[in-house]
Amino acid sequence: MSGEFEAARLASGGPEELTRATGAAIATARAGIERFKAAEGAPDALLDIFDEANAALSNLRELAGMIAKAHPEEAVRTAADAAEQEIDKVATDISLDRGVYDALAAIDLGAADKTTRYWVEKTLREFRRAGVDRDDATRARVRELQEELVGIGQDFDRNIRSDTRTATVAPSALDGLPDDYVRAHPPGEDGLVRITTEYPDIIPFLTYATSADAREELWRLFQMRGHPANIEVLDRLVERRHELATLLGYPSWAQYVTENKMIGSADAAGDFIDRIASVAAGRLGADLATLLERKRADDPEAAAVDPWDNAYLQDRVKAERFAFDSQAMRPYFEYDRVKVGLMGLTERLFGVTFTRREDAPVWHPDVEAYDVARGGVLIGRIFLDMHPRADKYNHAAMFTMVNGKAGVRIPECALLCNLPKPGAEPALLQHNEVSTFFHEFGHLIHHIFAGHTRWAGVGGISTEWDFVEAPSQLLEEWTLDAPTLALFAVHHETGEPLPAELVEKLRAAEEFGKGIFVRQQMFYAAVSLEIYRRDPATFDIAELKRELQAKYAPFPEVPGTWFHLSFGHLDGYSAIYYTYMWSLVIAKDLFTVFKREGLLDSETAGRYRDAVLAPGGSAPAAELVRDFLGREYTFDAYQAWLNS
Structure with a gap:
């Protein structure tokens, strides 16, 4: 891709442009790979040919993945799905090409720097993990499976993305909800109100609606997304991944996918899940x-807490025991002010500036583009696609x-979220939505700062997968800090700053519910790991999910629900959902430095930027963390957080 807004033009264009760009990227990559196999010369020149050939594929593949989840036109989303499939075929061909492997292995790294050696050694290992050294028949079947898995994953995701469900309730079911929510959901001609399973609808409803029956109805609908379409799709996904792993010499997909992570093995992941679950018991x-x-x-006769009670009762406990009213915070978190405040905080901490680009092509009128500069030099571009709409990715990511590369191209990325949209009514966020915004922005700045490495192959967020959540989880800590919130959180009507005492009540209230949160996360992690840790011929996914729910989850199985069919991480993360909690252990340790030096200390933030974020995947994550902490990371800070 070339040109200032080339990626944005493709994202906002029609299917024909995307199809042409896909063909061009594939041709560039194939030509580059052939040059690399035939070329002779200095190691750096050879590696640059290899790096750029792969970047041609990966950049368009990443962009197509975003387009498939964000573009409002079905024809473009379909073209993006096809682009991903075509590019993945070529990437698989390269990964199984023994000539490429041999050419890379033959490069003399005697005079290479540490980053180059690490990248090449890691890349050679991934070739071997892909099956490059297997016989012809094995490589042919690996190729077939890899191509099939792309389509299965797309089907799984599409079935979730397109399955928005709606509950029809009496107006009285909105009792307890904020006034702006009620006004945004007027009764229809039949006198009834419609509430969808989209996040801006369901999260406030489950938190504030006083009607347990109405909460249960909407909660059950939410748990049915992807049913029944994804039953067969998930079975195929698990079966094909198991076949691929065993074909490559691994006992399970879980072992295959954990081998090159920080944790190292499926058994270690299982031990970690059990350790965290035990600590949280x-x-x-x-x-x-x-x-x-x-x-x-x-209800004096109540014998148990149901899952649709959880958010509502937690909110009531926090209000009554900790004097924290979550609705009282919402007027201070108007969406546009939060956005500007978060950008301002990032500018202050990391020495960058954000400049709106009204001239950038966008794929939907809601999308905003910003240039990111440091010291007056453009270092990246971001796109914010923050509000829900039909057929859009319905989580936050x-x-x-x-993918950037020093001296060649700047990194670009997009946030896709589903936060309330400003309109006739101000868009007031709950605190957990503010945390979500900060979390995803943590990924964004990681990508931007890491987009200036020597090799594209180690740029961006290319570190071990079970570390990638740590920087984003770290940035969430600032949403609990009164001086930080005072920079932007003001009442949308009165202009009054968010009272510090309200933040202190929030912090006290946040201490409640950790056990439920952690065990719910460990249930998700166990489902993710165990369905990929076993031979799919030996178990039924729904039954295994019930067993794991009884062992790990805070709430028992509700018959007739199918949460795992809308658990999108079973495709993208597959067996490694544990990474969220693994990363949180590291994030809590990283935060000890900021607690000591000050959350608004730009020197500490700059050192963190340079030591942890900017290197991308150019060194093992544990090494980057050690460089910042001055020691190995430990479990201590996490344990203190959980037990506080």
Whole structure:
């Protein structure tokens, strides 16, 4: 890709442009690979040919993945799905090409720097993991499986993305919800109100609606997304991944996918899940007892807390025991002010500036583009696609558009979120939505700062996958800091700053519910790991999910629900959902430095930027963390957080 807005033009254009660009990227990559295999010369020149050939593919593949999840036109999304499939075929061909492997292995790295050696050694290992050294028949079947898996994953994702469900309830079911929410959901001609399973609808509803019956109805709908379409799709996904792993000499897909992560093995991942679940057991019991006591205040005969009670009862406990009213915070978190405040905080901490680009082509009128500069030099570009719409990715994530490379191209990326949209009513965020915004922005700045490495192959967020959440989880800490929030959180009507005492109540209230949160995360992690850790011929996914729910989850199985069919991480993350908690252990340790030096200390933030974010994947993540901490990371800070 070339030209200032080339990626954005493709993202905002029609299917024909994307198809042509895909063909051009594939031709560039193939030609580069053939040059690399035939070329002779200095190691750096040879490696640059190899690096750029792969970058031609990966940049368009990443962009197509974003387009498939964000573009409002079905024809363009379909073309993006096809582009991903075509590019992945070529990438698979390269990964199984023994001539490429031999040419790379033959390069003399005697005079190479540490980053180059690390990149080449890691790349050679990935070739071997892909099966490059297997016989012809094995490589042919690997190729077939890799191509099939792309389509299966797309089907799984599409079935979730397109399955927005709607509950029809009486206006009285909105009792307890904020006034702006009620006004945004007027009754229809039949006198009934429609509430969807999209996040801006369901999260406030489950948190504030006083009607347990209405909460249960919407919660059940949410748990049914992807059903029944994804039953067969998920079975195929698990079966094909198991076949691929065993074909490559591994006992399971879980072992294959954990081998090159920080954790190292499926057994270590299982041990980690069990360790965290055990540590959280005491907190879980106390949390559930508190919720049941609160539920009995409304229903003296209540015998248990149901999952649709969780958010509502936690909110009530926080209001009544900690004097924290989550609705009282919402007027201070108007979406545009939060956005400007987060950008301002990033500028202050990391020495960058954001400049709106009104001239950038965008794929939807909601999307905003910003240049990112440091010291007056353009270092990246970001796109914010922050509000829900039909057929758009319905979670929150950062998507790569361009992987940067020092002296060659700047990194670009997009945030796809589903936060309330400003309109006739101001878009007021809950605190957890503010945290989501900060979290995803953490991924964004990681991608931008890491987009200036010597080799594209180690640029961007290319470190071990079980580290990638740590920088984003770290940035969430600033949403609990009164001086930080005072920089932008003001009442949207009165202009009054967010009172520091309200933040202190928030911090106290946030201590409650950790046991439930951690055990829920460990349930997700166990489902993710175990369905890929076993031979799919030996178990039924729905039954295994029920067993794991009984062992790990804070709430028992609800018959007739199918949460795993809309658990999108089972495709992208596959067996490694544990990475969120693994990364949180590291993030809590990283945060100890900021607690000591000050959350608004730009010198500390700059050192963190340079030591942890900017290197991207040019060194093992543990080494980057050690460079910042001055020691190996430990479990201590996480344990202190969980037990506080």
